[in-house]
Amino acid sequence: MASIKDVAAEAGVSVATVSRVLNDHPSVSEDARTRVLAAVETLGYRPNAVARSLRTDQTHTLGLVISDVMNPYFTELARSVEEEARALGYSVIIGNADERPDLQDHHVRTLLDRRIDGLLVSPTDGGSPLMLDAARAGTPMVFVDRWIPGVDVPVVRADGREAVRDLVAHLHGLGHRRLAIIAGPAATTTGSERVEAFRAAMSEYGLPLPDAYIGQGDFQAESGRLVTEGFLDLPEPPEVVFAADNLMALGALDAVRARGLRVPDDLALAAFDDIRWFVHTDPPITAIAQPTGELGRAAVRALVDRIEGRPPQSVTLAARLVVRRSCGENPARNRSQS
Amino acid sequence: MASIKDVAAEAGVSVATVSRVLNDHPSVSEDARTRVLAAVETLGYRPNAVARSLRTDQTHTLGLVISDVMNPYFTELARSVEEEARALGYSVIIGNADERPDLQDHHVRTLLDRRIDGLLVSPTDGGSPLMLDAARAGTPMVFVDRWIPGVDVPVVRADGREAVRDLVAHLHGLGHRRLAIIAGPAATTTGSERVEAFRAAMSEYGLPLPDAYIGQGDFQAESGRLVTEGFLDLPEPPEVVFAADNLMALGALDAVRARGLRVPDDLALAAFDDIRWFVHTDPPITAIAQPTGELGRAAVRALVDRIEGRPPQSVTLAARLVVRRSCGENPARNRSQS
DNA sequence: GCAGTCGATGTAATCGATTCCATGAACGAT
DNA sequence: ATCGTTCATGGAATCGATTACATCGACTGC
CATH class of the missing domain: 1.10.260.40 (lambda repressor-like DNA-binding domains)
Known part of the structure; x- marks a missing residue:
């Protein structure tokens, strides 16, 4: 050349x-x-961008480490991140952690070695020393979706508390009383927060949430299937299962189908994270939708602010409930939603 | 540092x-x-990887330019590419072209500027001068899924001809005679090949394929919706619609649903590319499945062979038909498939 | 008419690695 | 004892850019 x-x-x-x-x-x-x-x-x-970067100590590149690219929620997040970054003159390198802390570490290390200008992370666990050290050492960093408490890094995320309360209200209104949840890993904020929000909403409606109705998943489809199997084997199975992400909802659907049961008659289903296919599943699935694109864009803006010397801001946006038919019919309501 | x-x-x-x-x-x-x-x-x-790369003229990085990350097929492809690359000691930078030639060009340019060691491309169009020049200039390159004829670059792809014939046989067997297709852009090989395979299979069964039954889509959901609307407005609408990718199938489903019609009774549906959600849609969708993971891995191996001085090989794998219920019932057959 | 300023340009240092070449020590062989 | 290897090491060039500094000519202002 x-x-x-x-x-x-x-x-x-x-x-x-x-x-x-x-x-x-x-x-x-x-x-x-x-x-x-x-x-x-x-x-x-x-x-030659390599030579230029060496001299200027800038790569005009952002690293994005996400938990699972195969999860449509994160795919959309990644897409919006890349779009906004491009608009601001940056490239993005995506690292897919596949919900594995060791892989997450691998990607953080590789990205740091490449001297990316800043890092966007949706942590898979409580945070490896590597990542925490980098944050402390001053690597521009922003958490998106999930975060690690006690670290001085801006967070861009959605708050689902309100929407979860709406969901429980909706379920309660349909006459459901035995509600179960498939939780995400406790090491992730989204894993524990969603359970907490659910628990809070339940107690608000005077509903019990026995331990047997809290299944431990890992945000992957297979765990959703396993947990749902477990629920169905209970002497008194729940009437509703709330999956803390869309992949576990898929797994739950697999489990229900494998037994020849039907949603919502035998078991109602709701999910956190809305995706386009939920409109066309049998039945259409009630879900809590995050403003995914806006989250990605806000995260990039915060990170670039930090990189370019402006004070970055944490952002919290509201999630909202989208009612469909997977929790039972309520003829009066389903028309306007999609 | x-x-x-x-x-x-x-x-x-x-x-x-x-x-x-x-x-x-x-x-x-x-x-x-x-x-x-x-x-x-x-x-x-x-x-410092930047300094090292400058000196050694190697970045140990592969570029992957795909047409649309939001398409689950490409997401899976990207994931398998990254996995295999990691196993071979390379990182991957993904460029999402969003089916836009200008964006594709942007990403190719950026990746070339970064002096990636090799490029994996699923071209959105006939190929920009930039890309063709790079190939001629000796940049290690491999086409995956889609390719550009007349360029001396190895191709790793799936051949759907056989599976499309199986599909037409299946439809014919169910009594369908008026079959329509939502094609992809003619500028892409997958866009034109799938139509050709369909046309060939149709004539094999003595079925006509009038122009009105060939809708022009762009591999995005919205185009699938529009084309399907058009089909339904025809004086004699088709009995079956075959979408050349999964997103256009989603759009078709949207269109059918918007009219309050039902699949497969009012319109049967089949798609190229199988995804997990097809099992749970209403009804489960008959699709042609590609060995996506294997394609991604083979593509990386070919590219790395080329980079490291070994002769790279083109690879063609077979796609296969997965029968579900979206084309009508055939009680004897649906059990074993999923 | 001359000092001072400004604009255009070139020379060379620099970023952080890798690697060729030279040097010197140690050691074995004759 | 001397010569030739081999091994460990350091000095310095190099990759391809950016940029501080020096230089030089032209122009302005008094």
């Missing part, structure tokens, strides 16, 4: 002048500029 | 020795090695 030296030679100027033209520095004669631009054109020259 | 100089100073050796220890060069005394390792430990030193 042609380097800046080749361009300088071709244009009959020094490399400094070429660099100045490329970074449109004011002090360049019109003549030199056109000659350099012509040389760039004929040689098909493109600046 | 600590640099190699700091480590050298701390260990009381030269930077050359530090570098040798880090790259385990044989000629290093045991004494020096331990001192360097200790210094690395106390300083928390991590080599």
Whole structure:
């Protein structure tokens, strides 16, 4: 590949002048500029980003470490992150942790080695020393969706408390009393918060939440299936299962189907995180929708603020309940929602 | 951040020795090695990948430019690519083209600027000059899923011809005669091949495929909806719609639902690309499944072969039909499939 | 008419690694 | 004892950019 030296030679100027033209520095004669631009054109020259980064100590790259790309929620998050980053002049490198702390660590390490300008993380666990050290050492960082308490890093997330209360109200209104939850890993904030919100809403309605109705999942479909199996094997199975993410809801659906049972007649189902397919499942699934795109964009803005020396801000947006038919019919309500 | 100089100073050796220890060069005394390792430990030193890349002209990074991350097929592809790459010691940077040639170009350019070691592309169009030039200039490249004819680049893809024939046989067997297709963009190989395979299979069964039954989509859900609307408005609407990808099938479902019609009674539906949710849609959707994970892995192996100087190989794997209920009941057959 | 300023340009240092080459010590062979 | 290897090590060049500093000519102002 042609380097800046080749361009300088071709244009009959020094490399400094070429660099100045490329970074449109004011002090360049019109003549030199056109000659350099012509040389760039004929040689098909493109600046070497690696060399530039070494010199300037900036990569114009953001790292995004997410828990699971195969989860449509995170896919959408990743997409909005990349869009906003691109709009602000940054690239994004995605690291998929697959809900595994060791993989998360691997990606954080690799990204740090590449000297990314900042890191967006949705932590899979309580946080490895590596990540915490990086945060303390001043690596610009922002948590998105999930976060780690006690670390001085801005957080961009959705608050589902309100929506979970709406959900419980909805279920209660339909006559359901035995509600169970498939929780996410307790090490994640979203894992524990959703259970807490659910528990709080339950007690508000005077409903008990026995331990047997709290299943431990790991945000993956298979765990949703297993936990649901367990619920169905109980002497007194729940009437409703609330899955703390969409993949576990999928697993729950698998379990119900495998037994030849039906939703919502035999078991009602609701999920945290709304995805397009929920409209077309049998039956359409009631879910709590997060403003995913807005979260991704806000997270990027916060991170770039931090990188460029402006004070970054934590952001919390509200999630909302989308009622469909997976918890039972309520003829009066389903029309307006989709 | 600590640099190699700091480590050298701390260990009381030269930077050359530090570098040798880090790259385990044989000629290093045991004494020096331990001192360097200790210094690395106390300083928390991590080599700067940017500097290393500049010197060695290798980034150990692969670029992956795909048409649409939000399409579960590509998400899975991306995931398997990253897995295999990681196993072979490479990182992956994903560029999402969103089916837009300009975005595809943007990502190819950015990746080339970063001097990635090789490029995996699922082209959105016939190929921009930029991409073709890069291929000609010797950038290691492999096409995956889609490809560009006439370019000397290995291709890793699935062949759906056989499966499409099976699908048409299945539909014919169920008594359907008026079959329509929602095609992908003609500029993509998958867009045109799937139509061709469909056309060939149709004529094999003596079925006509009028132009009105060939809808032009763009692999996005919205186009599937629009095309399906069009089909339904026809004086003689088709009995079956075959969507060339899963997102357009989703759009088709939206259209059918909006009219209060039912699948498969009012309109049967089949899709290219199988995804987990198809099991749980109403009704479960008959689809053609690609060996996605294997495609991703094979593509990475081919690319890395090329990068490391071994001759790369094109790979074609077979897709297969998965029968469910969206094309009508055939009581004898549905049991074994899922 | 001359000092001072400004604009355009080039030279060279620098970023953090890798690696060629030179050097010197140790050691075995003759 | 001397010569030739081999091993461990350090000095310095290098990758491709950016940028501080120096230089030089032209122009302005008094």
